[in-house]
Amino acid sequence: xxxxxxxxxxxRTQLGDRYRAWVHHHRLSAADSLNRILERPFSSLLTWLxxxxxxxxxxxxxxxxxxxxxxxxxxxxxxxxSVFLKPEVSAESAQSLAEQFDGRxxxxxxxxxxxxxALAEFSLQSGLADVVLSLEENPLPNLVLVTPVAALxxxxxxxxxxxxxxxxxxxEAVLDMQWVARLAQLMELGRRxxxxxxxxxxxGVVLILGNTIRLAIESRREEIVIVKxxxxxxxxxxxxxxxxxxxxxxGGGLAAAILVSVALWFLSVPVDELARLYGSGFSLxxxxxxxxxxxxxxxxxxxxxxxxxxxxRHLSDIEPR
Amino acid sequence: xxxxxxxxxxxxxxxxxxxxxxxxIDPDDLVFLTGHSGAGKSTLLRLxxxxxxxxxxxxxxxxxxxxKVRRRGIPRHRRDIGVVFQNHRLLLDRTVFDNVAxxxxxxxxxxxxxxxxxxxxxDKVGLLDRERAMPEVLSGGEQQRVGIARAVVxxxxxxxxxxxxxxxxxxxxxEIMQLFEEFNSVGVTVLIASHDLALISRLHxxxxxLREGRIVGAGA
Numbered sequence: 001x002x003x004x005x006x007x008x009x010x011x012r013t014q015l016g017d018r019y020r021a022w023v024h025h026h027r028l029s030a031a032d033s034l035n036r037i038l039e040r041p042f043s044s045l046l047t048w049l050x051x052x053x054x055x056x057x058x059x060x061x062x063x064x065x066x067x068x069x070x071x072x073x074x075x076x077x078x079x080x081x082s083v084f085l086k087p088e089v090s091a092e093s094a095q096s097l098a099e100q101f102d103g104r105x106x107x108x109x110x111x112x113x114x115x116x117x118a119l120a121e122f123s124l125q126s127g128l129a130d131v132v133l134s135l136e137e138n139p140l141p142n143l144v145l146v147t148p149v150a151a152l153x154x155x156x157x158x159x160x161x162x163x164x165x166x167x168x169x170x171x172e173a174v175l176d177m178q179w180v181a182r183l184a185q186l187m188e189l190g191r192r193x194x195x196x197x198x199x200x201x202x203x204g205v206v207l208i209l210g211n212t213i214r215l216a217i218e219s220r221r222e223e224i225v226i227v228k229x230x231x232x233x234x235x236x237x238x239x240x241x242x243x244x245x246x247x248x249x250x251g252g253g254l255a256a257a258i259l260v261s262v263a264l265w266f267l268s269v270p271v272d273e274l275a276r277l278y279g280s281g282f283s284l285x286x287x288x289x290x291x292x293x294x295x296x297x298x299x300x301x302x303x304x305x306x307x308x309x310x311x312x313r314h315l316s317d318i319e320p321r
Numbered sequence: 322x323x324x325x326x327x328x329x330x331x332x333x334x335x336x337x338x339x340x341x342x343x344x345x346i347d348p349d350d351l352v353f354l355t356g357h358s359g360a361g362k363s364t365l366l367r368l369x370x371x372x373x374x375x376x377x378x379x380x381x382x383x384x385x386x387x388x389k390v391r392r393r394g395i396p397r398h399r400r401d402i403g404v405v406f407q408n409h410r411l412l413l414d415r416t417v418f419d420n421v422a423x424x425x426x427x428x429x430x431x432x433x434x435x436x437x438x439x440x441x442x443x444d445k446v447g448l449l450d451r452e453r454a455m456p457e458v459l460s461g462g463e464q465q466r467v468g469i470a471r472a473v474v475x476x477x478x479x480x481x482x483x484x485x486x487x488x489x490x491x492x493x494x495x496e497i498m499q500l501f502e503e504f505n506s507v508g509v510t511v512l513i514a515s516h517d518l519a520l521i522s523r524l525h526x527x528x529x530x531l532r533e534g535r536i537v538g539a540g541a
Contacts, residue, residue: 021429028426226410229370230424230471231400320372 025239033243047212051252051299054205056259058198059287059295063264065190067285081161082174083144089169094142097169101146106160113143141171154184202302205252209306213245217314229320237315242307249303250296257292322348322479322510323369328378330364338364340534346512351505353521354514356531362514366481370402371395383478400428403472407484409464411456417467418452424475442470446500462493473504480504482513486520494520
């Protein structure tokens with residue numbers, strides 16, 4: 001219809017007015033949705049708790065995992081690489097090679113063990129001194145023991161080992177601590193378990209919220225029909241339900257943050273004591289303020305996603321008849 | 322203002338609601354649409370509001386061929402038409418003020434302007450003192466007047482009413498009809514579906530009569 005035929009005073013609205021009205025309706029929808037949620041505190045609290053528990057599990061697991069990762073990083077200091085040199089390498093060139101290794105940035109300490117020292121040590125520790133004496137020549141190679149700097153992770157240590165093994169004087173470089181690789185793999189396994197569990201629970205949260213919003217849509221069916229009859233667009237009809245999803249999600253995120261903080265605090269006393277008995281610096285770290293904020297934001301995003309899912313699925317079905 | 326050009330409407334279950342209907346309603350006219358229930362009155366109104374699409378033929382409303390209005394354009398089209406329903410269709414959990422304000426909120430009016438217009442519309446239907454009331458506490462006649470205020474608050478050029486006096490006694494019905502005449506006198510095209518022949522024949526306006534989906538009398 002050509003409204004302009006009636007002049008600006010008819011019902012043409014200014015762009016600025018429309019923007020203000022749009023913001024106003026957002027505020028109205030947000031407040032109205034929140035009111036509706038707070039009007040039924042018990043069932044809303046249940047929804048928040050369900051979402052909170054579903055979010056708390058992956059968040060709590062990943063917080064524990066992060067604490068463990070911080071700990072495993074400190075354990076890397078115990079790693080040593082044994083660099084066995086070729087038999088033809090003389091003691092002097094072996095010594096200078098050891099000095100070269102020591103000059104590297106990723107190497108903390110280097111200890112040179114000459115073949116004579118090694119043989120003496122071996123005959124002493126093995127109790128096979130007679131056998132050793134009967135040997136015509138020393139079968140042991142010169143050895144350089146390399147300790148990497150503590151900050152290196154498993155990949156960097158493996159890289160260092162390969163680098164050392166590539167030198168032409170070197171027969172073989174052995175990474176003594178296979179458990180570093182195993183620990184890294186265990187950490188990776190844990191990370192993936194948390195990831196899978198998290199993905200499943202997050203999907204669950206979206207579905208729970210989607211269903212909650214679907215019920216809200218059903219209970220306001222007549223209202224939706226009326227709004228559509230007087231010219232409400234899908235966006236207009238959608239808005240309050242999206243806010244409902246947002247509030248449920250934010251509330252659920254808040255519940256999750258509280259649950260995780262309380263649970264980690266509850267566990268932290270015995271864990272710290274245990275760590276002290278083992279002489280370890282391990283301690284459980286809670287999500288912290290930023291972490292908690294992220295959980296709340298995540299909850300809000302999931303709430304919006306669930307609401308969007310329900311709204312796009314069910315709102316277009318409701319047409320005036 | 323409203324033109325039906327050889328419009329037929331057959332519902333999915335095979336019922337022919339309208340058969341080859343051609344009629345034109347002039348601007349600024351007030352027209353009654355009558356006939357037994359099931360004659361096609363409601364279908365005709367629903368086609369104007371794009372609650373249905375015709376099986377054949379064209380509907381043109383204020384120069385706009387409704388065939389060309391896509392699904393996304395329907396809300397905008399409806400905002401240009403005021404509608405009054407038989408069962409009021411008010412939001413029962415909102416005040417009278419909020420109910421009347423709904424079309425303006427949807428259209429994106431500034432809230433001061435909304436307040437001014439809503440009060441003007443409520444004043445027009447004589448309910449200015451009930452703006453804070455909930456619809457449930459109002460009488461049937463008052464509820465219908467709230468519905469009328471909501472239909473005219475956006476100052477539409479077309480006003481449709483589907484059995485607006487269906488549930489009211491004769492005195493109230495006459496009052497409601499008088500309201501429609503007042504809106505018509507300020508340039509609103511009004512189309513009222515009603516089977517209350519006794520009432521509408523007293524009012525000296527054009528009467529379109531439908532029988533089994535056909536126009537049997539198109540009035541002057």
